[in-house]
Amino acid sequence: MAIDIDDLTYEELVKLNHKIVERLKFLDSMHTHNEMMQFSPGDKVTFHPTNRERQTGTLVKYNKKTVTVVTDNGEQWNVAPQLLSKIKKEKTKTNKSKQGNVIKLHDK
Numbered sequence: 001m002a003i004d005i006d007d008l009t010y011e012e013l014v015k016l017n018h019k020i021v022e023r024l025k026f027l028d029s030m031h032t033h034n035e036m037m038q039f040s041p042g043d044k045v046t047f048h049p050t051n052r053e054r055q056t057g058t059l060v061k062y063n064k065k066t067v068t069v070v071t072d073n074g075e076q077w078n079v080a081p082q083l084l085s086k087i088k089k090e091k092t093k094t095n096k097s098k099q100g101n102v103i104k105l106h107d108k
Contacts, residue, residue, distance in 0.1 A: 035082050036081045042058060043087075044087040044089070045069060046087055047085070059084070
């Protein structure tokens with residue numbers, strides 16, 4: 001799709017720029033929303049902040065662009081959903097009469 005902007009006035013270019021920026025923000029918002037919908041409050045998640053060790057916690061709520069995670073040591077983080085990985089608990093048999101939980105990381 002070719003758009004000829006050479007004949008547009010300054011004011012028309014500014015309006016076009018505003019429309020483009022608005023559209024890009026909308027697309028980013030939709031992408032973030034879709035990423036958030038991969039998780040639900042109560043999910044166990046993990047993420048790796050810069051210059052810190054990997055954090056594990058529970059997703060407690062959705063925000064506009066992030067989700068709030070309370071870590072196992074009680075810290076509260078607002079994290080972009082693209083940086084999260086779910087932790088899935090799987091039941092495995094340890095012997096014939098007992099079952100245990102094994103935590104397995106699943107990266108997106």
